[in-house]
Amino acid sequence: MNRTAAPFTLALAASLLAQATLADEVQVAVAANFTAPIQAIAKDFEKDTGHKLVASFGATGQFYAQIKNGAPFEVLLAADDATPAKLEQEKATVPGSRFTYAIGKLALWSAKDGYVDAKGDVLKKGDFQHLSIANPKTAPYGLAATQVLDKLGLKDKLAGKLVEGQNIGQAFQFVSTGNAELGFVALSQVYKDGKVTAGSAWIVPVDLYAPIRQDAVILEKGKDNAAAKALVEYLKGPKAAAVIKSYGYEL
Known part of the structure; x- marks a missing residue:
């Protein structure tokens, strides 16, 4: 047996276990217009953070109704700024997490x-x-x-x-x-x-037409999810910004 290999193997296993333990999954409600960008961003997000993004696509108004009825979404990427603001006023979001991720x-x-x-x-x-x-x-x-x-x-x-x-x-x-x-x-x-x-x-x-300011917000169900917080921060970063701009959005 190679005695030097054992500690290295154990250290690698411990590192992988730590990464798996820290990794979380985030359920995201995504406005249909942002389908292609978020699919591209998700690949880099998962590679860079280890977290997994699970997206559902639809109309922002429909997502609002689903969220109010208890849908398990943890982050909302809306097609407007009014819906996230309304959820914020209704105490259904994490305070201070709302921001404009794109202008459509x-x-x-x-x-x-x-x-x-x-x-x-x-x-x-x-x-x-x-x-x-x-x-x-x-x-x-x-x-x-x-x-x-x-x-x-x-x-x-x-x-x-x-x-x-x-x-x-x-x-x-x-x-x-x-x-x-x-x-x-x-x-x-x-x-x-x-x-x-x-x-x-x-x-x-x-x-x-009126500016289409698209806001993101962490929902109440995502308040303790590290992946939800990581996604919101990732969307503010340079990699995500480059993808968003490539699809014709303004930032």
């Missing part, structure tokens, strides 16, 4: 190349059957879409062509599958590293 942008998108022009004039022409948006009552990007239509004076004209998804993920799906010729989606769903990844899009000017 809206895009008018079609899966067809060349269908959406650079100025969004396709909306005014109205030469389409269906325009997809997320539910404006539960999804901030859906609300932003209605604000754009209102600002452009097209709300009444296009009302009969609107198709609502439960969240921005479903709104995107309606367009990607051809069930709607075009739709308002989160820029992050069709954009990466400075360019639109598929189809054609108009990046909607930010003065046509």
Whole structure:
């Protein structure tokens, strides 16, 4: 037997056991628009911290209702700042944990190349059957879409062509599958590293809708979870910031 190997093996085993003991799992409610970024961030987060991130995706308004009904979420990455602020006021969060992790942008998108022009004039022409948006009552990007239509004076004209998804993920799906010729989606769903990844899009000017400030907060159920605290800190760091910006968000 190699007598020098035994202490080293024991030390390595102890180190691995300590890491496993310290590692935690965090249940995260993630706004649908942030699906791709958080999936990319999760890989680095788990590698760098040892903690595991378990994400559920949906509409922020729906998450609020689920949280109030006892859902086991420990961190909320919302698509707005109002919902986390409301939960904060209701004493359902860890005080001081709320911050803006991204500022979202809206895009008018079609899966067809060349269908959406650079100025969004396709909306005014109205030469389409269906325009997809997320539910404006539960999804901030859906609300932003209605604000754009209102600002452009097209709300009444296009009302009969609107198709609502439960969240921005479903709104995107309606367009990607051809069930709607075009739709308002989160820029992050069709954009990466400075360019639109598929189809054609108009990046909607930010003065046509209220700023989409997306806040994160540690929920009451995550107050004693080291992984929840680690995730919030990780989202403020340079690695996460680089990923978030690559999907078209502002910080």
